[in-house]
Amino acid sequence: MTLVDLSVRDILTAFSSPDPTPGGGSASALASAVGASLLTMVASLPKTRSGSDAERGSLAAVMPALTEVRAQLADAIDADTAAYDGVVAAYKLAKSTDEEKSARSAAIQRALRTATDVPLTIMRLSARALDAGGVVAAHGNRSATSDIGVAIALLRAGLEGARLNVDINVGSIKDAEYTARVAEEVERLAAEAAASAAAASQSLTLGTRA
Amino acid sequence: MTLVDLSVRDILTAFSSPDPTPGGGSASALASAVGASLLTMVASLPKTRSGSDAERGSLAAVMPALTEVRAQLADAIDADTAAYDGVVAAYKLAKSTDEEKSARSAAIQRALRTATDVPLTIMRLSARALDAGGVVAAHGNRSATSDIGVAIALLRAGLEGARLNVDINVGSIKDAEYTARVAEEVERLAAEAAASAAAASQSLTLGTRA
Numbered sequence: 001m002t003l004v005d006l007s008v009r010d011i012l013t014a015f016s017s018p019d020p021t022p023g024g025g026s027a028s029a030l031a032s033a034v035g036a037s038l039l040t041m042v043a044s045l046p047k048t049r050s051g052s053d054a055e056r057g058s059l060a061a062v063m064p065a066l067t068e069v070r071a072q073l074a075d076a077i078d079a080d081t082a083a084y085d086g087v088v089a090a091y092k093l094a095k096s097t098d099e100e101k102s103a104r105s106a107a108i109q110r111a112l113r114t115a116t117d118v119p120l121t122i123m124r125l126s127a128r129a130l131d132a133g134g135v136v137a138a139h140g141n142r143s144a145t146s147d148i149g150v151a152i153a154l155l156r157a158g159l160e161g162a163r164l165n166v167d168i169n170v171g172s173i174k175d176a177e178y179t180a181r182v183a184e185e186v187e188r189l190a191a192e193a194a195a196s197a198a199a200a201s202q203s204l205t206l207g208t209r210a
Numbered sequence: 211m212t213l214v215d216l217s218v219r220d221i222l223t224a225f226s227s228p229d230p231t232p233g234g235g236s237a238s239a240l241a242s243a244v245g246a247s248l249l250t251m252v253a254s255l256p257k258t259r260s261g262s263d264a265e266r267g268s269l270a271a272v273m274p275a276l277t278e279v280r281a282q283l284a285d286a287i288d289a290d291t292a293a294y295d296g297v298v299a300a301y302k303l304a305k306s307t308d309e310e311k312s313a314r315s316a317a318i319q320r321a322l323r324t325a326t327d328v329p330l331t332i333m334r335l336s337a338r339a340l341d342a343g344g345v346v347a348a349h350g351n352r353s354a355t356s357d358i359g360v361a362i363a364l365l366r367a368g369l370e371g372a373r374l375n376v377d378i379n380v381g382s383i384k385d386a387e388y389t390a391r392v393a394e395e396v397e398r399l400a401a402e403a404a405a406s407a408a409a410a411s412q413s414l415t416l417g418t419r420a
Contacts, residue, residue, distance in 0.1 A: 003218060004217065004218045004219045004222075005217050005218070005219065006217065006218060007214065007215050007216065007217055007218075008213060008214045008215070008216060008217075008218060008221055008240065008284070008287065009214045009215065009284060011218055012214075012243055012244065012247045012280060012284055013247075015244055015247035015248055015250075015251060016247040016248075016250040016251050016254075016277075016280065017251060017254075018251060018254045018255050018256065023248070023251070023354075023356075023357050023360075024248060024356050024357040024359070024360030024361070025356075025360075027244045027245075027247075027248055027357075027360050027361075027364060028360055028363075028364075030218065030244060031241050031244065031364055031367065033222055034222065034225055034237045034240060034241065035237075037222045037223075037225035037226040037237075038225055038226075038233070038234060038237055040225075040226040041225060041226050041227060041228060041233070044226075044227075044228045045228050046228065067226075070222060070226065074218070074219060074222055077218065144233075145374075145378065146233075146234050146235075146371075146374040146375050146377070146378045147233050147234040147237075149234070149370075149371065149374040150233075150234030150235075150237050150238055150371035150374055150375070151234070151237075153238075153367040153370045153371045153374075154237060154238075154241055154367050154371065156367065157241065157363040157364050157366065157367035160359075160363045161356075161359065161360035161363045161364065164355075164356040164359040164360055164363075165356050165360070167356070168355065168356045
């Protein structure tokens with residue numbers, strides 16, 4: 001049974017349980033998936049902001065990216081839980097002999113890398129959706145302004161939540177070259193996302209005032 | 211079929227569809243419900259930050275509020291969609307005669323008030339969860355720091371998204387006394403939530419550094 005096949009009621013129960021998973025990484029992926037879904041909704045409304053063909057074309061052009069991002073974020077809900085379960089399993093490996101200790105350390109490092117890569121992917125997907133959100137905010141139906149605003153808030157929260165999960169896992173990884181590369185990408189994605197969200201919010205405000 | 215009985219996969223599809231509902235209000239309730247669930251998870255972990263009985267008592271004391279808030283936020287996912295469907299239905303009422311016009315206007319005003327009250331309730335519930343989040347951040351297991359951080363980010367986004375839905379609906383309500391009361395409560399809840407989130411984030415940072 002995957003998490004995305006659970007009912008909304010049951011996934012809330014799963015998040016509430018003291019079991020180690022599902023946790024914040026899966027929750028972040030879910031929030032961003034809802035945000036990407038709301039942007040898809042607005043981009044596919046029959047009415048656009050001005051009703052021009054060019055505007056309809058701009059919205060149609062971001063639909064494939066939004067659809068793909070939403071599907072990958074939905075997959076990430078389960079992938080993050082699987083990755084963290086892998087970390088827990090690696091820490092439980094035997095450590096009686098030197099050989100076991102060495103195998104366990106290597107397994108923990110491999111598992112932590114996966115548990116870093118998954119939320120890093122959630123950050124990338126959220127940043128990509130926020131970028132598309134700028135187009136939706138500029139050209140989407142004005143009556144959906146609050147839906148676009150909610151989408152942006154959820155995608156920012158999903159990206160911020162995923163970042164907390166990257167940071168906590170990468171902190172135990174010993175490969176300095178990998179950790180430096182991750183830290184650099186995290187900063188870049190956070191900056192890009194903040195710029196996209198600010199641009200989208202400005203388009204929404206202008207739209208409301210116009 | 212209620213939204214909370216849909217699978218996660220299917221509610222994402224529903225949010226993506228060009229149908230008017232479910233929209234941003236239900237999405238905000240879902241985000242806050244996930245946030246409240248993660249706080250419940252951390253508050254019910256066997257390990258607390260220091261392991262003291264007093265600390266276990268503090269966490270146990272916020273559990274009933276978190277459980278209630280989570281259940282009410284889950285209900286709000288469907289309530290917001292029902293409220294907005296009511297607005298759409300009221301706008302579709304006949305308006306040929308003066309009598310019909312007057313009945314339609316009254317129905318629209320009633321529906322808009324419900325569509326304002328539901329996201330206002332989502333704001334109240336999110337603020338209450340963020341207040342409990344301060345206790346969880348101060349006393350919860352340090353290994354769950356990222357889960358608490360994600361919970362705070364989702365509750366803030368849920369509250370912000372709910373506020374956008376209050377604002378857009380209250381803007382068409384003609385009862386000035388009601389709209390003033392709502393505007394005042396919205397400001398108060400936003401300020402309370404920002405203070406709670408800041409206090410919780412500070413506890414988390416201190417915890418990480420200690």
